[in-house]
Amino acid sequence: MVFSPFQPNGTDAQCRQHRVPIVQYHDSLWAAADMLAKAPMDWGLVLDQGQVVGRLTAQRILKALVAIAPAQPTLPPPTATVANWVEPIPTLIDSLTPEQVGEQFQRSGLSVLPLVNAQGQLVKLVSRPLQTSGLAVQLAEQSPNPIFAVDVEGHILHWNGACTQLWGETPGILGASLHTVLQPRLTHQNLEDVLAAVFTGQSYSNVEITYRSPMGHEWVMLSRLYPLYGAMGQVTCCAFANTDITPLKQAARFLQAEEKRFRAIFDQAPVGFCQTEVTGVMQWANPWFADLLGYSIPDLIGRTWQSITLPEDLPGDVALNEALIAGELPAFSMEKRYLTREGKAHWVHITVCSLRDAKGHLYATLSVVQDIHDRKRAEQELQRSEERYTLATQEGQVGVWDWDLQRGDIYLSPNLKALLGYRDDEIANHIDAWSTHVCPEDQPLVAAAVDGVLSGHRDRFEVLHRMVHKDGHLLWVLARGRLFRDGQGTP
Secondary structure, three states, rough: OOOOEEEOOOOHHHHHHOOOOOOEEOEEEEHHHHHHHHOOOOEEEEEEEEEEEEEEEEHHHHHHHHHHOOOOOOOOOOOOOOOOHHHHOOOOEEEHHHHHHHHHHHHHOOOEEEEOOOOEEEEEEEEEOOOOHHHHHHHHHOOOOOEEEOOOOEEEEEOOHHHHHHHOOOOOOOOEEEEEEEOEEOOOOHHHHHHHHHHOOOEEEEEEEEEEEEOOOOOEEEEEEEEEEOOOOEEEEEEEEEOOHHHHHHEEEEHHHHHHHHHHHHOOOOOEEEEEEOEEEEEEEEEHHHHHHHHHHHOOOOEEOOEEOHHHHHHHHHHHHHHHHOEEEEEEEEEEEEEEEOOOOEEEEEEEEEEEEOOOEEEEEEEEEEEEHHHHHHHHHHHHHHHHHHHHHHHHOOEEEEEEEOOOOEEHHHHHHHHHOOOHHHOEEHHHHHHEEEEEHHHHHHHHHHHHHHHHOOOOOEEEEEEEOOOOOOEEEEEEEEOOOOOOOOO
């Protein structure tokens, strides 16, 4: 123990916090008695020019009264000072173990003792350790969660085994500054403000704190901060009960990064994505889908897919969606027409799948949309062209043939066969089958015309000859054709 005087550091503020009265070395016994009478404690620290030189107890004042006026114990005379009645006060060295600290308090009988460093300078005033039961101590020490306590200035008073296991052995941890050891950073609050409030009796739950070691390692904790009370009923320290949520925060950051990555894919994809509620209300869409229909994304969100679908296509779309919601289909695809903002129909190919939670409950649907408008227009134009061609060949009594020289197959249009009185299925699509219907007398003429093209003398074929009609009469026809060659020049 140290009995020598020392230079205090913020003694006035600390004494006010711990409700310890301050008596000056040359105060009168009258003034000292008055101060102790108003204080909750029966002793006070005695200062001489800013240095703590000891303590003065109410018992010592009574002894002073007896010594000064033993025959008539009256009030002490105004001239009597406390100088001769100061007792040395035991102090705590910051290298003491918690057990030794408890012993010092037990020997002194005081609820507050100064904590000095090796040079004898005041570090802080320390409150008596809580008179907790052995069970409570075991609960704190055996807790898998790191639990520690600090005083109003942030000096560590208690440090359980889980703290040591997580943050390692730290010599002289008791009395060290929490800001130096772990550099706490609150997510939504200021630590100094929270500590000040705790020392007025408030508690805080679910406080997210990031601790950072001097080596740069970080831990994120979900903490409860609450006051602990001393023997005199005053708040002596703030307890931190911490739950390590670092893995959860890391997983959350990973998921956020993945979400950003997938959102970037969705936003830049050359196809449309749209998520809708079960009722059909659109929750979000990517820029491609909004641009396709001429909307901005905010204008599109909140609309229903039914309201932007061409009414003619709604029945089939609704039926498939109902089957999807009922669980009869995991997904479906279809071609449909959306209505653009200008009210024009636009062809798309859409694939819709269900989104379900871990329990299998459907909470939304996701649509992948491809633009097939140009293809559908080309198909429609081709169909109209074929219809016009068919009409022209029928009205003009024109037949079409296409001969594959390598395979011997020949395409004979139904209209060409009809010119001879046959149905489409009555003449096989092969050159030999067609040749039998050429008038026997004209077959050499036709063969010579074909040989002239195949020999390479000319690329065009044209011959006037007769064909045998189904009823036996001869029909004059003008056959024309053009030779096409592959990349090697073969017909």
